[in-house]
Amino acid sequence: MSNSENKISYISLIKNGIFSENPIFRVALSLCPAVAVTSGVKNGFMMGIAVLFVQIMVNITVSVVRKFIHPKVRIPSYMFIIATWVTVTDLSMAAFVRDIYAQMGLYIKLIVAFAIILSRAELFASKQKITPSFFDGLGNGIGFLFALVIIGFFRELLGKGSLWGYPIVDTKPLLIMILPTGGFFAVGILMGLFNWIDMKFFGGGGASGGGH
Amino acid sequence: MEFGKLFELFIAAALINNFVFTRYLGLCIFFGVTKKMDTSIGMSITFTSVMVISAALNWVIYKFIMIPLGLGFLEIVIFIGVVAGFVQAADTIMKKVSPGLYYKLGIYLALITTNCIILAVPLLNVSEGYNFIESMFFGFGSGVGFSLAMIIMASIREKLELADVPKAFQGLPISFIITGLIALAFLGFSGLITL
Numbered sequence: 001m002s003n004s005e006n007k008i009s010y011i012s013l014i015k016n017g018i019f020s021e022n023p024i025f026r027v028a029l030s031l032c033p034a035v036a037v038t039s040g041v042k043n044g045f046m047m048g049i050a051v052l053f054v055q056i057m058v059n060i061t062v063s064v065v066r067k068f069i070h071p072k073v074r075i076p077s078y079m080f081i082i083a084t085w086v087t088v089t090d091l092s093m094a095a096f097v098r099d100i101y102a103q104m105g106l107y108i109k110l111i112v113a114f115a116i117i118l119s120r121a122e123l124f125a126s127k128q129k130i131t132p133s134f135f136d137g138l139g140n141g142i143g144f145l146f147a148l149v150i151i152g153f154f155r156e157l158l159g160k161g162s163l164w165g166y167p168i169v170d171t172k173p174l175l176i177m178i179l180p181t182g183g184f185f186a187v188g189i190l191m192g193l194f195n196w197i198d199m200k201f202f203g204g205g206g207a208s209g210g211g212h
Numbered sequence: 213m214e215f216g217k218l219f220e221l222f223i224a225a226a227l228i229n230n231f232v233f234t235r236y237l238g239l240c241i242f243f244g245v246t247k248k249m250d251t252s253i254g255m256s257i258t259f260t261s262v263m264v265i266s267a268a269l270n271w272v273i274y275k276f277i278m279i280p281l282g283l284g285f286l287e288i289v290i291f292i293g294v295v296a297g298f299v300q301a302a303d304t305i306m307k308k309v310s311p312g313l314y315y316k317l318g319i320y321l322a323l324i325t326t327n328c329i330i331l332a333v334p335l336l337n338v339s340e341g342y343n344f345i346e347s348m349f350f351g352f353g354s355g356v357g358f359s360l361a362m363i364i365m366a367s368i369r370e371k372l373e374l375a376d377v378p379k380a381f382q383g384l385p386i387s388f389i390i391t392g393l394i395a396l397a398f399l400g401f402s403g404l405i406t407l
Contacts, residue, residue: 036237112292115240180399193380
């Protein structure tokens with residue numbers, strides 16, 4: 001019985017990460033990569049995978065060592081845990097996916113400064129056992145991946161007329177969508193859309209948070 | 213060291229490769245603090261000074277400690293440690309030396325450590341191979357560019373309070389669209405200087 005209850009709560013952890021607490025559209029944390037790497041679906045997907053990996057590993061590590069860290073030095077300790085896993089990701093990507101890394105290397109390094117990863121470590125993993133922390137990381141990571149892929153989908157389709165590098169539409173593309181401007185437009189419009197859906201169908205208060 | 217090249221570096225960092233509008237960095241803080249003009253100005257001062265000092269500090273550490281020891285691959289861990297340590301030290305010193313300034317700017321200092329824009333300056337300095345003076349000018353230019361972006365945005369958002377925006381778009385979504393429009397204007401600076 002308790003087993004099935006656990007399963008439900010794990011699923012709800014993942015669902016929270018994707019919808020009601022989606023890192024980009026709802027909580028509005030870590031917005032830089034949402035605009036920076038989403039000029040194509042492929043880049044957005046790779047960035048999402050990197051964040052997913054870092055988030056899960058950080059959550060697990062923090063959860064494992066949570067009893068050994070003195071509360072006063074916890075934030076610096078978490079920063080070093082995050083920085084270590086980001087270095088691992090950064091060097092692996094530099095070795096295995098060279099062409100993509102060349103375009104977005106700086107942003108991979110800057111995963112270390114993502115507020116979302118630190119906030120999940122602080123709010124969730126530092127108080128929970130390993131398994132729930134893993135699922136929380138999975139949910140948030142997937143939510144992030146989902147948001148990046150959606151933004152990338154619209155920008156690449158409208159801006160280049162292709163998806164994942166393969167041409168789809170044969171008309172003249174809207175160049176503006178792959179310029180910096182287009183990234184801000186796409187995120188703004190999708191965020192508004194998410195708010196609208198939330199208000200219309202789920203009775204939410206609209207107006208997402210924001211801040212650091 | 214010719215002055216012209218440094219000036220070009222400064223203009224390029226502040227206008228052409230503006231951190232917010234063309235490199236898309238520091239967006240969290242950009243959208244977080246630009247609701248009011250006062251906070252934006254306080255944030256601009258703190259950010260610019262921290263960026264210049266951390267650029268200089270990290271350059272020295274990279275050149276004289278990390279390279280001789282072959283620790284280049286640890287740049288992320290070390291840079292974030294240096295910035296965090298420096299910000300903490302500045303916080304403590306400011307509290308003792310000038311409490312007045314501390315109450316004005318202290319809260320911003322706490323937010324700075326985990327910010328991508330502060331970390332991006334030393335990382336870019338390393339990847340572009342700037343020397344000591346160039347690194348500091350790059351940090352300064354980036355800081356001025358970021359300040360410019362925040363002050364423009366804050367003055368627009370203060371007016372926006374009075375505008376009639378559809379409910380779903382209130383707050384962040386409309387701010388993103390406005391930022392897009394400013395980014396479009398900043399596109400005009402590209403080609404101003406060819407480095």
